[in-house]
Amino acid sequence: MSMLTVSNLSRYFGGLAAVVDMSFTVEKGEIVGLIGPNGAGKTTVFNMLSGFIPPTSGEIIYQGRRMNGLKPHQICELGVTRTFQVVQPFPDMTVLENTMIGAYVRHPNTTDAKRKALETLERVDLDAKADKLGRDLTLLELKRLEIGKALASEPDLLLLDEAAAGLKDTEIEDILTLIRQLNREGMTLLIVEHLMKVIMNLSHRIIVLDFGKMIAEGTPQEISQHPAVLEAYLGKDE
Ligand SMILES: Nc1ncnc2c1ncn2[C@@H]1O[C@H](COP(=O)(O)OP(=O)(O)OP(=O)(O)O)[C@@H](O)[C@H]1O
Ligand SMILES: [Mg+2]
Structure with a gap:
């Protein structure tokens, strides 16, 4: 199959x-x-x-x-998780918070979701930007966050x-x-x-x-x- x-x-x-x-x-x-x-x-x-x-x-x-x-x-x-061609993170949320939305899919507990999100941000090389707001990101950071959000849901x-x-x-x-x-x-x-x-x-x-x-x-x-x-x-x- x-x-x-x-x-x-x-x-x-x-x-x-x-x-x-x-x-x-x-x-x-x-x-x-x-x-x-x-x-x-x-x-x-x-x-x-x-x-x-x-x-x-x-x-x-x-x-x-x-x-x-x-x-x-x-x-x-x-x-099954998708990324969006037109990247739109929540502008007033941080990179970490945006990523946690994905992580909550498998980790309903906030501490676990945060751990998963941080681990994912390392993979997409955004861990140093975890506290940056969605609206302040460069295109490269936006593209990485988009993948990070998707990966955090562990597809x-x-x-x-x-x-x-x-x-x-x-x-x-x-x-x-x-x-x-x-x-x-x-x-x-x-x-x-x-x-x-x-x-x-x-x-x-x-x-x-x-x-x-x-x-x-x-x-x-x-x-x-x-x-x-x-x-x-x-x-x-x-
Ligand atoms: N919600 C919608 N309402 C009306 N037409 C739509 C809608 N979404 C897509 N289309 C139309 O359907 C066709 C396919 O669009 P789609 O966005 O899937 O193409 P694409 O292959 O992803 O193109 P691109 O390479 O430019 O991203 C286009 O003619 C587009 O205008
Ligand atoms: Mg398209």
Whole structure:
């Protein structure tokens, strides 16, 4: 049994088909990349997988359990956590307090949640900034906090939506190292990213969306030479 099985998943916004009849699996221990041009439907897929919006049709099965209709916090409790492309921590709460929100998922006791949050902040290299307010963070700190908040809930399947977007090369290297380390420790990841360097380096397998439809699936090597993918990214004439 696959860890995650998505069958015939679709989402319409009025007449707009954001995701159309998408079927794929994620196996335990994998890093799967989800790519596609702007507006292809990647974040909409994450919104459905994490319970933020319901699918129009189709089914999401995680560890043998149907996830459709569950609330985000229930999905998080089952072990699936996502990060947000547009990072929005609580501005008047500290880095530590923001991270504790994630930690409370498995540690209802404040002392335990705080310990878990501090431990997580070390992993994302934010422990020195634990007392800084959400609204005072740099982009790099925001990106790290976003991953930290998600990690604090101890997911088995982590959905990362453009975790490295906007960062400098050396900062991206740090995130690559962290993702590889998490994967080695047993975490399964589904990652959305525009940076080909990140996707090609990390993914065991890549799924390509274009206008809501899955147009290709394969290893990084296969995807980089796939005619439909090149066309989606470069246009027909190039
Ligand atoms: N809540 C919404 N209401 C209406 N339309 C939406 C909504 N969310 C997404 N869309 C539309 O659905 C399509 C897919 O959007 P989505 O954000 O999933 O794309 P994406 O692949 O994540 O793009 P990007 O790479 O720019 O982040 C777009 O046309 C978008 O405008
Ligand atoms: Mg998006």
